[in-house]
Amino acid sequence: MxxxxxxxxxxxxxxxxxxxxxxxxxxxxxxxxxxxxxxxxxxxxxxxxxxxxxxxxxxxxxHIDRHGLVCTGPNEFQYAAFVSANRTDLLNNSVSEELMSKVTERFNHEEVYAYEPWSGVYRGKGVIKRSYVCEFRNNLMFEIDGLEGVVAGTPIAFKDQLQLxxxxxxxxxxxxxxxxxxxxxxxxxxxxxxxxxxxxxxxxxxxxxxxxxxxxxxxxxxxxxxxxxxxxxxxxxxxxxxxxxxxxxxxxxxxxxxxxxxxxxxxxxxxxxxxxxxxxxxxxxxxxxxxxxxxxxxxxxxxxxxxxxxxxxxxxxxxxxxxxxxxxxxxxxxxxxxxxxxxxxxxxx
Structure with a gap:
């Protein structure tokens, strides 16, 4: 151990x-x-x-970045990695993309929280209702209960803790x-x-x-x-x-x-x-x-x-x-x- x-x-x-x-x-x-x-x-x-x-x-x-979401509009949340990369399409040219396209349902019901990116100050919590690949934007989209008031640009982290x-x-x-x-x-x-x-x-x-x-x-x-x-x-x-x-x-x-x-x-x-x-x-x-x-x-x-x-x-x-x-x-x-x-x-x- x-x-x-x-x-x-x-x-x-x-x-x-x-x-x-x-x-x-x-x-x-x-x-x-x-x-x-x-x-x-x-x-x-x-x-x-x-x-x-x-x-x-x-x-x-x-590398120290982890996957999460980012608010991109009123009650609209996208997969942060593709937003950060200025990507508008899933091209399936990496292991990450291949897997992410397949496992969107695994994020359903996960607890998340918003935070201020500079200081890490907590800005509220929510639960993912649904995640899917948007046929119009070809990006991962998420519906969240509880973060309706979050403004665009706010990062959304998954609530996480280590378990054995x-x-x-x-x-x-x-x-x-x-x-x-x-x-x-x-x-x-x-x-x-x-x-x-x-x-x-x-x-x-x-x-x-x-x-x-x-x-x-x-x-x-x-x-x-x-x-x-x-x-x-x-x-x-x-x-x-x-x-x-x-x-x-x-x-x-x-x-x-x-x-x-x-x-x-x-x-x-x-x-x-x-x-x-x-x-x-x-x-x-x-x-x-x-x-x-x-x-x-x-x-x-x-x-x-x-x-x-x-x-x-x-x-x-x-x-x-x-x-x-x-x-x-x-x-x-x-x-x-x-x-x-x-x-x-x-x-x-």
Missing amino acids: PSDAFIDLLKLLIRAPSVVGAEHSFFRVLQRELEERGAQVTWYEGLLVAQGSDPFSTMFSA VDNRLEGQLDNVISAAALVHLFDHGFKGTAFFTAQEEAGKSWRYLLEWFRRFGGSTNRLFVVDTSPFPNLEAANQQLLVLREKDANASFNQESTEQVEALCRANNISYLYKNRYVENDNASRIAQGLPASSLGSTELGRIIAASNRLVDGTTIQIPTIGYHTMHESVAVPSVDAFIDVLKILSKL
Whole structure:
């Protein structure tokens, strides 16, 4: 079981709202927790940077935005990620979109609350009556009881809290669990740099991260991006403790970094799976059955590698989950232990 300190931190962070496009109040919570642990914290647009005494020794990145809604008119609410991305259509070119188009009904009857995006001040609560894809706007729409007086532009977060069910941590874990792990590293004397990015779910976070590397990066910008990774069912998720990738839909990852993480997993008896191989094998079966292929997924790391011409390079370390992008996303406790252990080993803690 992860330490009580980590669980307490995760409980605190998961209750702080961080709807994509309205993450500022969550950055304030992160800043406090990081500075209490001795980190030097600097804010940039869409980015919070926490550094120890040897910033370029190890670099991790985690996005901190979570899915939610935004008020777009009188008693009208849309899916915040697509509004933040200035999107008017679901193009189904990412894992997120493919899944969201299928699971709209899962949000029905979920409790939500409105908050002031800068301060996080509470502005009222409600319950989702209905969610659907609007045939005219091709976007996810929501009907909510209780927030009729909320003004346009107000973010709406899902009411969430961490639960332990059948030795699995459950809640809206993407990607607050990775953020908690990076904050937790500073409890153990982490000397490197932890990046916390906004608007990853809207496909924008890589821009904020790349700006930092263009200003301050060195000749070797090896980055480990940490996140969750969705699986269709419990059996598939439990086949491995961690998920690695050699590439995504945008770019190939750094081979040396990827092999380093694989070697650490092998040396410490941590089971792992390469997600790109998993998807490619599944697609071969799907195509043979006449079904459309699934996307390899579009990650923050793949976007920044492609856009920077490898000024920034690295690999990913992910936690296998089920219930992706719902309030009941869950991860096995042994996966969380393995995840934190690998981050500590990479950081030489």
